[in-house]
Amino acid sequence: MTLFERACAAQGLDAPSKFIRRFEDTADLLGEPATVTTRHVRRWWREVPPPTPRARAWRIIHAMLGVDPIELGFLNRPAGVTVGSAPLLAQKGTSVDRRVFLADTIGVATAAGLPTPVAQLPPSGRQGAIGTAHLIELREGLRSLYHLDNAYGGGDLRSLAVRHLKRIRRVINTSKYPDTIGRQLQLLAGETAEHCAWLHYDADEQDDARRYWGEALTTATMLRDSSLEILVLASLSMQASYEERPRDGYDLAHAAKERAVRFGAPVLQSLLASREARALSLMGDASSARHSLTESMRLADREGRGRPSPEWAAFHGAAELDYAQGLFYNDSGHHDRAAQFLRAALDHHDRTYGRNRALYRLTLARSLVNAGNVDEGAAHAVESLGHLEEVESERVMRRLNEVVDLLDQRNAVSARNATQELREYVHERGAA
Known part of the structure; x- marks a missing residue:
C-alpha cells in the first residue's frame, strides 16, 4: 500500500467511491469546480510516484486530508499552488494543539453530516496543517452565533462573536494551509466581522458597528467577493437610515442593488429594494418609496425562480415586507x-x-x-x-x-x- 493510499485509508477512504464522495463534498465547500474519476483515484493510490493532479484537484486533496500532497509521495506541485508558511503554534492563554483541535471538531463535523478528521495523521511534517475539518468547525461557530442572535438578540453575544473573530484571525496568521483554505478562512473572517458589526448595531453601539463593517468591506474588496460586499453595503444602508442619514442609506442600498443584479436572486433583490424604499421614505419621497416597495413585493413573489438567495437573506419574507409597508405608512x-x-x-x-x-x-x-x-x-x-x-x-x-x-x-x-x-x-x- 502506497503512502497516499495509507493516508486515505486512515480517514476511512478505503474505496474509490468513498474518496470521490469526500472529494466532491470538499470541492463544493471550497467552491472549486473539479471532478475526479475512479481511474484517477486508483492511479494516485497505486503508482509510485503518483501522477501530479491538476491545480484544483491538488488544492482539494490538500484540504480534504489536511496534508500537503508532497508529503504523501507526489513529486511536484502544479503551477499556481501555494501553501501558507507558518506552523500552528500554541500561544499563551490558548489551546491550539492539533490533536486536541481535531478531536474537538470531530463532533461538529459529524453533526453537520460532513467529513470528519482523524486524530493522528502521519507523517511528522503535517503538524499544524489546517484542513476542511477546521474550516467546518469555525463556520459552525459563526452559524451558531447567527441562530442565537435571531432568537435572543445580540446583547450577550457581542463578546463571543469578537472572540470567534480573533480565533479565526489567529488561525489565519499562525497556521499552515493550502491557498484554497486560506481564501475560505479570509472570507469567514470577513463574514464574522460583518456579524460583529450587526451585533454592535443591535446594541446601539454604532461607531463599533461601522468599524467592523469597514473591516468586512475591506475583506470583500480584497477577495473580490460580491456576496459579502452586497451584504455589507445593505447593512450599512440599514444603519444609515437608522441614524437618520437617509441619503447615505439610499446610495448604499442602490449600490448593493446594482451589484446584485447579476446574481439573479429575486428575494435578495427584493430585500435591497426594501432598503431603498426605507431610505426614500425617510427622505420624504413617498412616490419613489412606494415604487420601490412595489418592486420589492413583485420580486418577492418570484421566490423559487432564478438563483437561490444567500443564507443571510433568509429572514426576508412576508413578515418583513408587511413591516416595511407599516414603516412607510x-x-x-x-x-x-x-x-x-x-x-x-x-x-x-x-x-x-x-x-x-x-x-x-x-x-x-x-x-x-x-x-x-x-x-x-x-x-x-x-x-x-x-x-x-x-x-x-x-x-x-x-x-x-x-x-x-x-x-x-x-x-x-x-x-x-x-x-x-x-x-x-x-x-x-x-x-x-
Whole structure:
C-alpha cells in the first residue's frame, strides 16, 4: 500500500467511491469546480510516484486530508499552488494543539453530516496543517452565533462573536494551509466581522458597528467577493437610515442593488429594494418609496425562480415586507393604515426570530397610540414585555422607550396602569 493510499485509508477512504464522495463534498465547500474519476483515484493510490493532479484537484486533496500532497509521495506541485508558511503554534492563554483541535471538531463535523478528521495523521511534517475539518468547525461557530442572535438578540453575544473573530484571525496568521483554505478562512473572517458589526448595531453601539463593517468591506474588496460586499453595503444602508442619514442609506442600498443584479436572486433583490424604499421614505419621497416597495413585493413573489438567495437573506419574507409597508405608512402619518400592515407582520413572522417578534409588536403599539387607539397600543406594549424577557437588544428597548414616551404624552386614564407597568420595566432594565 502506497503512502497516499495509507493516508486515505486512515480517514476511512478505503474505496474509490468513498474518496470521490469526500472529494466532491470538499470541492463544493471550497467552491472549486473539479471532478475526479475512479481511474484517477486508483492511479494516485497505486503508482509510485503518483501522477501530479491538476491545480484544483491538488488544492482539494490538500484540504480534504489536511496534508500537503508532497508529503504523501507526489513529486511536484502544479503551477499556481501555494501553501501558507507558518506552523500552528500554541500561544499563551490558548489551546491550539492539533490533536486536541481535531478531536474537538470531530463532533461538529459529524453533526453537520460532513467529513470528519482523524486524530493522528502521519507523517511528522503535517503538524499544524489546517484542513476542511477546521474550516467546518469555525463556520459552525459563526452559524451558531447567527441562530442565537435571531432568537435572543445580540446583547450577550457581542463578546463571543469578537472572540470567534480573533480565533479565526489567529488561525489565519499562525497556521499552515493550502491557498484554497486560506481564501475560505479570509472570507469567514470577513463574514464574522460583518456579524460583529450587526451585533454592535443591535446594541446601539454604532461607531463599533461601522468599524467592523469597514473591516468586512475591506475583506470583500480584497477577495473580490460580491456576496459579502452586497451584504455589507445593505447593512450599512440599514444603519444609515437608522441614524437618520437617509441619503447615505439610499446610495448604499442602490449600490448593493446594482451589484446584485447579476446574481439573479429575486428575494435578495427584493430585500435591497426594501432598503431603498426605507431610505426614500425617510427622505420624504413617498412616490419613489412606494415604487420601490412595489418592486420589492413583485420580486418577492418570484421566490423559487432564478438563483437561490444567500443564507443571510433568509429572514426576508412576508413578515418583513408587511413591516416595511407599516414603516412607510408611519412615515407618511397614516398610522391606522400602518397598524394594519404591522398586525400582518406579526401574523406572518417566523417564531425563530424572537427579536423581530418584540420589535414588530412594539412598532404596532407605537402606531396604535399615534392613531389614537391608546388602550390597544398600551396592551400590545405590555404583551411585548414577555418577549423582551427573552431578548437583549438596545434597538428594541429604544422602541419600548418611544412607546412609553407617547403614552406619557397622551396621559390616558384608561391606560394608566399599563403605562405604569411599562415605566417600571424600563426602570428595572436600565438599573440592570
